[in-house]
Amino acid sequence: MEHCTHTPFNLTKNQSLVMSALSRASGPLSAYTILDQLRSEGLRAPLQVYRALDKLVEYGMVHRLESMNAFVPCRHPDGESESMVAFTICESCGEVTEISNNGFDRQLHKLAGGAGFNVKKSTVELFGECSSCA
Ligand SMILES: [Zn+2]
Numbered sequence: 001m002e003h004c005t006h007t008p009f010n011l012t013k014n015q016s017l018v019m020s021a022l023s024r025a026s027g028p029l030s031a032y033t034i035l036d037q038l039r040s041e042g043l044r045a046p047l048q049v050y051r052a053l054d055k056l057v058e059y060g061m062v063h064r065l066e067s068m069n070a071f072v073p074c075r076h077p078d079g080e081s082e083s084m085v086a087f088t089i090c091e092s093c094g095e096v097t098e099i100s101n102n103g104f105d106r107q108l109h110k111l112a113g114g115a116g117f118n119v120k121k122s123t124v125e126l127f128g129e130c131s132s133c134a
Pocket residue numbers: 063073074075076082085098
């Protein structure tokens with residue numbers, strides 16, 4: 001079974017709108033904030049936003065921050081497939097930065113594999129202070 005992860009996605013109109021709202025934002029956005037921003041574009045129902053977000057997360061273009069119940073666009077320019085993603089979240093100013101890399105990916109797989117567990121994906125959220133606040 002082989003999945004091609006490099007096909008360019010044909011985004012629907014709603015998905016493109018949600019994607020551009022996230023790209024414009026300086027920080028993570030909740031689904032309701034996105035909905036508010038896109039009302040003038042014709043989005044009315046939370047479900048429209050949730051459906052678009054679900055797909056964008058599935059495509060790896062957007063990450064979901066569980067702790068904040070918010071979404072951020074993936075900042076990996078090369079679009080490498082990432083099963084493990086880590087974020088630093090500053091508790092003072094709220095800055096969120098994506099810090100995943102392949103070594104981190106491998107370590108987590110190894111750690112879980114040692115426990116006989118097959119990890120498919122994970123988002124790690126690290127809380128603390130960013131360099132400007134520390
Ligand atoms: Zn990413």
